[in-house]
Amino acid sequence: MRLLLYIELRQFVNLIRLTLRSPKRLIPALLVTLWGLCYLIPTVVYRSSAPKVYMPGDLPINVTLKIVETGLFLLLALIALYMIQRSVSQSLIIYGLAEVDFLFPTPISRWRFIALKLAKFYIRIGLYLAFIIVVMSPTLLALSSTWYNSLITAAWLALMLYAVLLINVCTAINLVAAYGRSALGAWTRTLVRALTYGFVVLAGVTVYAAYARTENWAAGITSLFKHPVLTTLMFPAAWTADLATVPLRGWEPRLTWRLVLLAVLALVSFVVVLLRKENPYEPSLAISVRTGTLRKAIRSGDFGKVRAEVWKKRGANMRRTAIPPFGRGAMAVFWKNLTVATRAWRGTLIAIFVLIPGLAALGRLLVTDPGTLAVAQYSILPIMLYLLWLVSVFMLHNLRGELKQVNILKPMPISSWRLMVAETAPAGLLILVYVWHIIGSAVLLLGLPPSRLFIFTALALPFVSYGCICSQVVAVVVYPNWEDFSQKWIGGMLGMALFVASMGPPIAVGALLWFLRVPLLIAVPVVICISLAIAAGGIGGGALAYNKFDPTSE
């Protein structure tokens, strides 16, 4: 154990030294620390002058507490199910490549590795939970608690013990079931699957039965927490939810036993993991290698490599997304980019296409108040802007990856500006599809009226977005190499500045025309023209930079 601690300590000390010596590392580290400290400001300010709104146990409506408890129970149970299901095939503990190469072959006993890895995991989880609690403390202060309050400590401890138990159970399952060909492994896999599907089906039936009885979805969901089978099956989650809500309602003597039993379970599961004889390295080997390569690629900003690593994992599924080849010259490049985009985004595309109509349909079931529905349309805009940002990030990374293949692209008989259009067009198309899909779902499934705002957004936003995306091309072409920290920093800042600057004119003009009640027939073409002019400027600038782009200097 001394050796393992030696490595950890030396690495930590060297990292600190390296950070202090290098401004490139020191400045981002200070910024991140400051950012973290910013979260504490409200806590510090609120501690001294917080008005005490409620006392423990004084929550205005008991149902509210029940909903909080049920929500927490569901969240914890779902996390447990997801992690347990995942642990059958993927290790929770990821060993570093250095550990695989240099530590595994040494004669250090296995249980020491696992114990240290698990301990590091627990500490990390404990710190995350503590951070969340500290950040939440202004809210808790309003509930007459303080962040160092014993009740909050008990809640933190309960969550911590639950996390420890879950990590241990998942690690044990992974050791037994992931790579072994034993009968126990096969049984474990079957049991985990049965448990997961059984829980989901039972939860669905329970909620629906309660809804059918009361015609109230909230009552249906809270019935989950009362279901004897579900709460017995997932008793650690139920106990933790019970314990974690003590800051809201005060301590009860029965909770002491639950906390003690959770601790015992966590300890027993830890011992069980240490007693397993299976090789702990192999389940984590593949994922360690992949994660290591992926991390390296992400750190260097090489999206081409990141993409390659992600695609390796997806394997055969990727081939299913095939767009029949079309076009010549720049159109062929557009086809290639479209194929790449749909393959890279396959999961996200499917998720968005299923999730958005699903949420809209669910919203229609749950929200019956027309006033709330009217407000909903304004919350859809930020979602669309977020998607725009995501797509633009994807496009920039993709273009950065493309520039790595400049030896293929540059000799092609295609003019630079056409090539830039071909590179950015899939992102524009993707935005168009997203915007129309969201608005279509909101109108057709959520039941929102096809208001003037929606029509304006549906017609103008795709073009505004395309303008924003194109404006950043120049930043990518001029600063393509993210392995170089200064290029990454300057390129990122320039791209962000161009993005924001190009969003200004069409939005300002659009807002002005909107408030002046100018007919859509005039307002939309004006905004589109401004956006297209910005897009053309971005493409032109990008093409000029691309003409001068020297692959050898990259």
Add this chain to the structure above:
Amino acid sequence: MLVVEELRKYYRTVLAVDGVSFSVADGEILGLLGPNGAGKTTILRSIAGIVQPTAGRISVNGHELAADERGAKRSLAFVPETPNPYEMLTVREHLRFIAMAYNTLDKFDERAESLIERFDLAEKRNDLVATLSKGMKQKLAVACAFIHDAQVFLFDEPLIGIDPKGARELKDMMTSAKAGGCSILVSTHMLDTAERLCDRILIIDRGKKVAEGSLRELHGRAQMGADATLEDLFLKLTEDNADDETSALH
């Protein structure tokens, strides 16, 4: 001495190694050859205890790996194909940590300095591993293998990325270790090196043993003349194996 008997390894449903048996005597270098994906790295990782064999027996210097893993590992040194040393340790700290792991700190200073000098790492002694080039990392990995009292050495493509001087040093050290009675298993694609360095050759293909023996024995097995190089033998034997498998399928 290294003994491997009926080693079988499945990765889920994929059979990577199919009943391979061989041994490396004390004072012997065995070359492990095979096409890409033949199962060479899996064999080495199984012996090093990184992956768990599905079936079979591995004995390292008289210690059964399954029953006495720590005992077996104590006399084992493994150099991976693409080493990933701890980047946040310095070169010397890295060597020290390996020496600590094998409990051979008493001879550390002398050995470390000698290895650092031999592999031209003197200037980088107190630099972080992260700052080393790929070849230097490879040299460090080799130095780590010789920092403790290993009796069985496993090398997975050890010469790739090392400069000619480093390669010469490594070959000399292998020869010295052999002379000192150590067993050495080297997986390599450099057939000319294998030809000169190894006492015997083991060729595997698609997880199965295709041929094993000295160069002369392999000549007989492949029914090729004495002027045939190891490259000729290797290609002939692996092609024959592929033909056999195809006809068996039909």
